[in-house]
Amino acid sequence: MTTTILSSLSLFPATPEQVIESRRRTAIAWGKDMTLEEYLHRDDVSDTQEHARDGKLITWVLAPRDDPTSLNFVSSCETFRREGLVWRRPPPPPDGEDSVPMPERVTCYGIASVFTPPSLRGNGYAAHMMRLLHWVLAETSWLPKVFSEEWGTPPARVAHAGDGWFSALWSDIGRDFYKRCGPTMDQEGWIVRSPASTVWNVSAEILLSEADPTNWTWLDEAGVLELWEKDADNVAHTLGLPDNYRVSLTFLPNKGVAAFQHQRNIHILNRLVPPIQYWGIMAKHDSQDAILDTFATWSFEVRLPGLKTLIITRLRSRPESFKSLMSTVMAVAKQQGMERVEVYSLPDELQSVAASMGGITFEREEHLPAFKWYGAEKSSEVAWLLNEKFCWC
Numbered sequence: 001m002t003t004t005i006l007s008s009l010s011l012f013p014a015t016p017e018q019v020i021e022s023r024r025r026t027a028i029a030w031g032k033d034m035t036l037e038e039y040l041h042r043d044d045v046s047d048t049q050e051h052a053r054d055g056k057l058i059t060w061v062l063a064p065r066d067d068p069t070s071l072n073f074v075s076s077c078e079t080f081r082r083e084g085l086v087w088r089r090p091p092p093p094p095d096g097e098d099s100v101p102m103p104e105r106v107t108c109y110g111i112a113s114v115f116t117p118p119s120l121r122g123n124g125y126a127a128h129m130m131r132l133l134h135w136v137l138a139e140t141s142w143l144p145k146v147f148s149e150e151w152g153t154p155p156a157r158v159a160h161a162g163d164g165w166f167s168a169l170w171s172d173i174g175r176d177f178y179k180r181c182g183p184t185m186d187q188e189g190w191i192v193r194s195p196a197s198t199v200w201n202v203s204a205e206i207l208l209s210e211a212d213p214t215n216w217t218w219l220d221e222a223g224v225l226e227l228w229e230k231d232a233d234n235v236a237h238t239l240g241l242p243d244n245y246r247v248s249l250t251f252l253p254n255k256g257v258a259a260f261q262h263q264r265n266i267h268i269l270n271r272l273v274p275p276i277q278y279w280g281i282m283a284k285h286d287s288q289d290a291i292l293d294t295f296a297t298w299s300f301e302v303r304l305p306g307l308k309t310l311i312i313t314r315l316r317s318r319p320e321s322f323k324s325l326m327s328t329v330m331a332v333a334k335q336q337g338m339e340r341v342e343v344y345s346l347p348d349e350l351q352s353v354a355a356s357m358g359g360i361t362f363e364r365e366e367h368l369p370a371f372k373w374y375g376a377e378k379s380s381e382v383a384w385l386l387n388e389k390f391c392w393c
């Protein structure tokens with residue numbers, strides 16, 4: 001593709017008609033087990049939910065500069081504005097004592113549904129769209145000073161976007177494509193970080209025999225929403241900046257972010273037998289405590305292909321509580337007819353207990369978490385905390 005053609009395109013927030021066209025297109029990739037009407041309806045419902053409403057969800061199109069509302073746009077994607085926390089190591093003070101970094105509440109973005117129609121693929125459109133995306137999401141003062149001349153003028157900043165400290169996506173096309181998509185041709189884009197999963201086979205009797213439902217407070221929809229609110233507060237107190245890093249960051253689970261993991265497919269999950277009653281458990285003693293220290297929340301992956309899976313969306317546990325927690329989660333999975341239980345990025349201190357219960361940890365080949373930090377620090381100096389399923393989109 002010639003540079004002239006790239007410079008004739010730019011990134012625009014989609015018109016309502018372009019949003020529908022983009023969804024019609026992506027149905028072939030992500031709506032295979034639904035009719036087009038069901039797929040469009042699911043997104044209509046999703047638009048009204050907390051993770052998306054009030055301008056948090058923007059569909060973007062790469063379209064001709066001279067016809068930005070055209071339905072013949074060449075590529076599209078979605079961004080979700082969210083809240084996150086960031087800890088940064090300040091420069092050492094003159095007396096040499098390191099101060100403890102305080103968390104800052106920041107704007108950040110989840111990115112999803114990157115799509116180019118089959119007939120237009122291989123022309124560099126998606127890569128160009130992703131490069132331009134930094135220019136509408138990132139905190140302006142952190143963007144490179146110069147926009148590549150061969151791309152024409154930068155995309156216009158729009159309401160509800162911008163001020164971003166970091167963004168993340170979950171790549172289903174490997175590590176390289178998004179890494180190449182930086183804000184300039186010589187800067188890196190999204191870097192894959194720790195795509196680890198731990199899975200248990202639900203038939204592991206060792207676990208089922210230890211399940212004790214009476215140890216737990218069972219969380220229905222209202223219960224998990226309340227837990228994620230409290231968890232979002234707790235995160236500021238319980239996490240920090242690990243040694244050897246200059247920055248650490250995390251998405252927060254409240255404001256619809258973790259709820260998206262089950263609300264998105266609720267029309268399918270509602271068909272499970274028995275009907276799903278609970279989306280999480282927390283240790284009974286936690287109900288009174290200021291800091292929640294033992295809980296799991298979950299969703300279910302039942303769309304084909306793939307094994308039916310109870311996927312843990314957010315987890316916190318001490319090693320001594322973990323076996324009891326997982327045994328109960330396993331019993332839930334069995335009751336709902338799931339074949340396995342999966343958790344992303346299980347903390348190191350829980351790995352040996354997990355293995356003793358038959359859990360196997362491996363590097364996933366799909367949904368690879370990848371982040372772009374917009375500050376001056378290098379990606380190798382940035383720790384992604386709570387790199388769990390709850391923030392996937």
Ligand SMILES: CC(C)(COP(=O)(O)OP(=O)(O)OC[C@H]1O[C@@H](n2cnc3c(N)ncnc32)[C@H](O)[C@@H]1OP(=O)(O)O)[C@@H](O)C(=O)NCCC(=O)NCCS
Nearest residue numbers: 029114115116121122123124125126127171172173174177
């Ligand atoms: C991925 C996709 C958006 C790329 O769009 P595009 O406009 O053709 O992208 P570009 O022309 O900028 O880049 C093409 C490059 O993307 C990479 N790529 C595309 N599909 C890939 C895949 N399935 N696995 C790995 N890399 C892939 C390759 O490096 C390819 O280069 P090549 O053509 O030399 O092999 C498009 O193929 C698509 O819509 N696929 C279906 C939906 C999807 O998988 N989206 C990504 C979800 S994370």
